[in-house]
Amino acid sequence: MSFVPYLSFNGQAREALTAYAQIFGATDLQLMAFSDAPPETAPPETAPPGTAPAGAAPAGAEKLIMHGQFSAGGSTLMAADMPGNPPDGMASPSVFHGAANAETAARVFAALSERGQIILPLGQTFWSPCFGMLKDRFGTTWMITLAA
Incomplete structure (x- = not known):
């Protein structure tokens, strides 16, 4: 499924x-x-x-x-x-993306945040060595991290 x-x-x-x-x-x-x-x-x-x-x-x-x-x-x-x-400004759930490595996560985060709004800068958190959140220019909220 x-x-x-x-x-x-x-x-x-x-x-x-x-x-x-x-x-x-x-x-x-x-x-x-x-x-x-x-x-x-x-x-x-x-x-x-x-x-x-x-x-x-x-x-x-x-x-x-x-x-x-x-x-x-x-x-x-x-x-x-x-x-x-x-739609209500894309009030739907966030899209979660697990990148293969930190370089890919940084590239994707930078591209999606262009003309968007960074909610949480990409960086180390207590649960991940690389995690960030943003709302892109289309109103979609993204969560970018490293794939498990």
Whole structure:
């Protein structure tokens, strides 16, 4: 059994997933825009106001990401834009990343914190020789440490 983080964005999923894929060295970034959905997923004329089937894009949201994902280091990260239902500033749980070594942890931490906010600088703690927390420019909170 595995658990995969699924992040919600308000129009930034393409930019966020592209940045994350580059930071983590992924080569399999997949992005599906709402405009890529088959036409038969458009809401029927008889649908109650405000309802739409999965894949139907609200007006003006066609280029937003319906689903995106990439894999790196044996893990997968998924995300989507949630048009019409903006998330509460990414109030979801933090994403925890265990880096292979201190150099990788420092590189990832620096890249994610660019234009973001450092919550706890990367450094030694009583539970880890290398741990730090930050909120990136997309509003995602990250916990970076060394893999066990």
